[in-house]
Amino acid sequence: MKKIMVTGALGQIGSELITKLRAEYGAENVLATDIRRIESDVTEAGPFEILDVTDAKKMHQLATDFGADTMMHMAALLSATAEENPVFAWNLNMGGLMNALEVSRELDMQFFTPSSIGAFGPSTPKQNTPQDTLQRPTTMYGVNKVSGELLCDYYFERFGLDTRGVRFPGLISNVAKPGGGTTDYAVEIYYKALEEGKYTSYIAEGTYMDMMYMPDALQAIVDLMEADPKKLIHRNAFNVTAMSFEPSQIAASIQKVMPNFEIAYQVDPVRQAIADSWPDAIDPTAAKDEWGFKTTYDLDKMTVDMLEKLKIKLAVN
Ligand code: AKB
DSSP states (O other): OOOEEEESTTSHHHHHHHHHHHHHHOGGGEEEEESSOOOSHHHHSSOEEEOOTTOHHHHHHHHHHHTOSEEEEOOOOOHHHHHHSHHHHIIIIIHHHHHHHHHHHHHTOEEEOOEEGGGOOTTSOSEEEOSSOOOOOOSHHHHHHHHHHHHHHHHHHHHOOOEEOEEEOEEEOSSSOOOSOSTTHHHHHHHHHHHHSEEEESSOTTOOEEEEEHHHHHHHHHHHHHSOGGGOSOOSOEEOOSEEEOHHHHHHHHHHHOTTOEEEEOOOHHHHHHHHHSOSEEOOHHHHHHHOOOOOOOHHHHHHHHHHHHHHHHTOO
């Protein structure tokens, strides 16, 4: 039985990953950690500890006391926030990752951390972006993600640590809101559709980015961690995606359910520049071939599910 320690457990991915892992492996086998405590299922339905990931000593202590054999390191600043404070982003994203890798090496744990489409840059092929290609990102977040991919590969090659990772696209979810990402518009739009019937997008019409619904993202993490290591040619990190769309297409998908929904545009130059530097659509073939990556939600199916779930959460008709 796995004993899994998760950092950043109250973040957008962590909040739902914890529930999924506790259902798969047993609540007592999943230790959720985060820098803050916000009462929720994450903190109440299983073990929870406060952890600042820059505190290597406490991370080591918690992992040892829990008897963890798997580390899922999710704590990180997203792209737009990292751009606002690059030095802090470097210290948190790289310092936290280094600590998590070292603790995992010392305790011989299996290791997962997400990379991102942000690991690509303007010189990367924009269409059908290959698994192995040019990675010269122009954002601090991207620099962190490429460095992280290299560092995780280094720990695998040098120390034999079982490191695995994916390059997540924008993740769309209805539990915890993302904070400080470039793709966040694709979550906000559903909230605003239900709350106000309209949305003003900070990303320009015609800007394509890869996206995926959270249930598919969580399944991808579990499937990759369970994959036969002999079949993995790559490790850090696999391209994964479910769909690529631009703002008017997600608006059109919402209009199929809410015909009066309206979209307008007021472009934020910082987040637009980040989006422009990322691929339009990445190629997940390596993930499919090496560990059977698959998705179940396309744009319209996701829209129906998002609106149904958010209606209940926001108590709107
Ligand atoms: C962001 O927009 O920063 C993230 C990501 C694609 O890594 N959602």
